[in-house]
Amino acid sequence: MMKYYYDLMSQPSRACYIFLKKNKIPFTPCPLRITKGEHRSEEYTKINPFQLVPAIEHNGFNLTESVAILRYLCREFPHVGEEWYPSDSKIQARIDEYMEWQHLNTRMQLAMYFQTKFIIPKMTGTEPDMKTVERSQDRMETILDQFEEIWLDNRPYVAGDKITVADIVAICELEQPSMAGYDVTEGRPKLAEYMKRVKKHLQPEYDEAFEQVYRVRGRFWGGENAPHSKL
Amino acid sequence: MMKYYYDLMSQPSRACYIFLKKNKIPFTPCPLRITKGEHRSEEYTKINPFQLVPAIEHNGFNLTESVAILRYLCREFPHVGEEWYPSDSKIQARIDEYMEWQHLNTRMQLAMYFQTKFIIPKMTGTEPDMKTVERSQDRMETILDQFEEIWLDNRPYVAGDKITVADIVAICELEQPSMAGYDVTEGRPKLAEYMKRVKKHLQPEYDEAFEQVYRVRGRFWGGENAPHSKL
Known part of the structure; x- marks a missing residue:
């Protein structure tokens, strides 16, 4: 199961969240609170050394940067790709x-x-x-x-x-x-x-x-x- | 023939230029001098309304943003794609x-x-x-x-x-x-x-x-x- 790390106060976190939900891509929600500094924890720094949200962990592969994540999801879950990121x-x-x-x-x-x-x-x-x-x-x-x-x-x-x-x-x-x-x-x-x-x-x-x-x-x-x- | 608009004093212009040349993608060079304000001309604004370099015009299709251009070139000229932007x-x-x-x-x-x-x-x-x-x-x-x-x-x-x-x-x-x-x-x-x-x-x-x-x-x-x- 893919893990999704996010804070819904962050714009790119919301973008990936809407995309995941809209396309019914299964994920384990891992919300972090930036105002509490949770993105700076030792544990999260291993997921994203830049200490920013959002990030995903998918079959042991960590990925940051919302735009890269969205493109990756379109490739890995091809049932959603054509609608949101057409092959043309x-x-x-x-x-x-x-x-x-x-x-x-x-x-x-x-x-x-x-x-x-x-x-x-x-x-x-x-x-x-x-x-x-x-x-x-x-x-x-x-x-x-x-x-x-x-x-x-x-x-x-x-x-x-x-x-x-x-x-x-x-x-x-x-x-x-x-x-x-x-x-x-x-x-x-x-x-x-x-x-x-x-x-x-x-x-x-x-x-x-x-x-x-x-x-x-x-x-x-x-x-x-x-x-x-x-x- | 693709037209390439650029100023080699701009970093993203150099990136696309190296990529085009390295991969022997044929193009008509259209150099612009930013210091002379040539990127603000009426003619160029039709190519790139944001008045920035680089940009391409390929079979009547205008495209700006170096990263988008590089990805587009990898798709349109598949002999270069696999080496520089692998399908994995x-x-x-x-x-x-x-x-x-x-x-x-x-x-x-x-x-x-x-x-x-x-x-x-x-x-x-x-x-x-x-x-x-x-x-x-x-x-x-x-x-x-x-x-x-x-x-x-x-x-x-x-x-x-x-x-x-x-x-x-x-x-x-x-x-x-x-x-x-x-x-x-x-x-x-x-x-x-x-x-x-x-x-x-x-x-x-x-x-x-x-x-x-x-x-x-x-x-x-x-x-x-x-x-x-x-x-």
């Missing part, structure tokens, strides 16, 4: 292109905003440094606009007409700023429609994976002004 | 793992050091801000140590016993700080041996792709103290 070379190339692009863009900039606006202030018990937050927000908004204008240019999903693994990777990052009170869909109608579309396709596993995210959002930004409250 | 699922997973890991690590941190120590001062005609340089250097050294201790732990190449596409991606980033006068091999004997090994395997295409890098290195850090002078 050009579609695969477009999926890969997004999954490579996102590291330094959606992944990095949205996470950075979340950290400067929310995580660092909460952990240190201080007010956010507004100059740093503004800088992160600028960078994040450039990326969000590129996502809407370039990746969603005349296509309902990142790689074309159908949902693929690239959309799972994308939406897990796109939800993150909402925990810091920022609604990425505001003023971005194509992005709003896209998120609704992807989310609907991924239910009910999506809501299960996002339970903790919803809880944080409700606690800090609840009520009528909650980001994505209408999604 | 676990080896492929290990290669993917590195190629995903590198974005926020070797790629980002080494490039950041190069920018703060060299590019920004040269472009603005000012002295490097030593506090920023020190911070970048710390981050870069953490990554270089991880590369040596984790990626090169008991294996001659990143993905195991044989050279793969992951090593081409790796070495093109590892050479970059030398242009800012920093020798990544200093105090890292395993990394030094690794770089020698990979470089040797990639000759003579390697030296051809690095001609401009060598020239910059020679001009600013020439003589006996040149980084990598012994490689």
Whole structure:
């Protein structure tokens, strides 16, 4: 049985979790709490020497990096591969292109905003440094606009007409700023429609994976002004 | 005929260039000079709306992101695939793992050091801000140590016993700080041996792709103290 190590507060952990559940790939859940430092334990360091989540252990083979894990799962469980990562070379190339692009863009900039606006202030018990937050927000908004204008240019999903693994990777990052009170869909109608579309396709596993995210959002930004409250 | 858009001062451009040349994949070279802003032209923006290099145009199909390009080439030109990106699922997973890991690590941190120590001062005609340089250097050294201790732990190449596409991606980033006068091999004997090994395997295409890098290195850090002078 494959072991899956994850923390559902981490975007890539959620992406692999949704993928595993959606495709009914059997696994032993091994949740870790990053806030408790459990990813730094001696035991987990043997699984992932970089001390990051997610990771899998499959028949004695350890693998880290969510995108590599998703590709591996598509190969090892071929009943899921064709739907989420089609064998057509050009579609695969477009999926890969997004999954490579996102590291330094959606992944990095949205996470950075979340950290400067929310995580660092909460952990240190201080007010956010507004100059740093503004800088992160600028960078994040450039990326969000590129996502809407370039990746969603005349296509309902990142790689074309159908949902693929690239959309799972994308939406897990796109939800993150909402925990810091920022609604990425505001003023971005194509992005709003896209998120609704992807989310609907991924239910009910999506809501299960996002339970903790919803809880944080409700606690800090609840009520009528909650980001994505209408999604 | 495939068109290849690149600037050999860019690490990922060099990686794809070496791969194309080494495997005798025919292409029309379309060099762009980033310092002249040629990547921002209207014409090139149609090829790559993100205005970055490298990119390819193959039978009317445009593709960006070096890692996605390398995988695409392995599929489209199967005579090269097995050697550089073997079909074995676990080896492929290990290669993917590195190629995903590198974005926020070797790629980002080494490039950041190069920018703060060299590019920004040269472009603005000012002295490097030593506090920023020190911070970048710390981050870069953490990554270089991880590369040596984790990626090169008991294996001659990143993905195991044989050279793969992951090593081409790796070495093109590892050479970059030398242009800012920093020798990544200093105090890292395993990394030094690794770089020698990979470089040797990639000759003579390697030296051809690095001609401009060598020239910059020679001009600013020439003589006996040149980084990598012994490689």
